[in-house]
Amino acid sequence: MIKFIEQEPYSPIAHTYEVEKILHKEKSKFQELTVIQNPFFGRMLLLDGIVQITDRDELFYHEIITQIVMHAHPEPKRVVVIGGGDGGVVKEVLKHKSVEKVYFVEIDEAVIRVSKEFFPSVSEKVDDPKVEIKVMDGAEFVRSVKNIDITIVDSTDVIGFARTLFTKEFFDNVKNSMNSNGMFVTHTESLHFHKDIVIEMQENLKKVFPVVDLYTQCIATYPGNWWAFAVGTSGLDPRVMRHPFEIETKYYDDEIHERLFVTKKFYKKLINRELKW
Numbered sequence: 001m002i003k004f005i006e007q008e009p010y011s012p013i014a015h016t017y018e019v020e021k022i023l024h025k026e027k028s029k030f031q032e033l034t035v036i037q038n039p040f041f042g043r044m045l046l047l048d049g050i051v052q053i054t055d056r057d058e059l060f061y062h063e064i065i066t067q068i069v070m071h072a073h074p075e076p077k078r079v080v081v082i083g084g085g086d087g088g089v090v091k092e093v094l095k096h097k098s099v100e101k102v103y104f105v106e107i108d109e110a111v112i113r114v115s116k117e118f119f120p121s122v123s124e125k126v127d128d129p130k131v132e133i134k135v136m137d138g139a140e141f142v143r144s145v146k147n148i149d150i151t152i153v154d155s156t157d158v159i160g161f162a163r164t165l166f167t168k169e170f171f172d173n174v175k176n177s178m179n180s181n182g183m184f185v186t187h188t189e190s191l192h193f194h195k196d197i198v199i200e201m202q203e204n205l206k207k208v209f210p211v212v213d214l215y216t217q218c219i220a221t222y223p224g225n226w227w228a229f230a231v232g233t234s235g236l237d238p239r240v241m242r243h244p245f246e247i248e249t250k251y252y253d254d255e256i257h258e259r260l261f262v263t264k265k266f267y268k269k270l271i272n273r274e275l276k277w
């Protein structure tokens with residue numbers, strides 16, 4: 001069987017996956033898209049040779065990047081999803097009845113199209129009438145939108161054209177687009193491998209948002225596995241759930257919500273750069 005070796009440029013290890021079949025390959029204006037079939041993970045979406053989602057473990061990422069802020073916000077109505085061309089975050093957002101509008105801002109239309117074909121259950125909600133698809137740079141989009149309750153960034157790694165989504169200018173524009181209870185979440189790579197990026201993102205968010213916090217989740221297929229999510233809010237504590245857990249999920253629930261956040265003692269040592277590993 002042929003093998004695919006993922007060598008993420010900022011990761012000290014490489015992952016090797018068996019390839020039963022290459023189901024799709026194309027070069028878009030932005031990146032190379034490949035869909036492979038693996039005996040354990042099922043279908044896998046690769047962008048420029050980096051694993052984005054797999055049939056088997058996408059739920060652990062999509063539920064966790066989405067449901068923390070969706071439950072910490074008192075009543076999310078207007079949501080922006082940036083990146084996430086596979087539609088997994090949009091699907092999670094639309095589980096909430098309070099949601100009236102989702103701006104789904106993906107820079108590369110090819111990711112939306114290919115995901116619809118090869119990951120139909122993940123992208124099943126992208127054509128919902130509440131969803132407005134914008135094929136453009138998310139950093140550009142947030143400059144003009146207003147009255148947003150939640151912004152979720154589900155982008156590729158903090159390199160390349162996703163870089164615009166990790167700058168202070170972007171965070172300023174997100175904050176300005178928000179209602180008074182606004183919340184923002186983004187992934188910030190792995191605490192094992194990219195501790196400095198995790199800290200830098202927390203510092204940048206603190207320049208903009210009154211409340212900033214950090215939670216983590218294990219993701220089998222992302223290098224470093226111990227994945228970090230940064231939250232910024234206009235004042236509300238994201239560790240607190242503000243409405244009951246009433247949606248269908250496989251992993252996220254009201255017991256896990258607060259447990260996913262790092263402890264306050266650990267957070268302090270991390271941010272003060274007291275921890276060496």
Ligand code: SAM
Binds near residue numbers: 030082157187
């Ligand atoms: N969960 C995945 C991960 O962390 O590996 C990310 C999946 S999703 C497919 C990432 C998407 O972000 C890609 O489709 C990419 O085109 C999109 N993206 C990257 N930079 C972007 C930007 N500046 N604006 C909008 N979308 C962007």
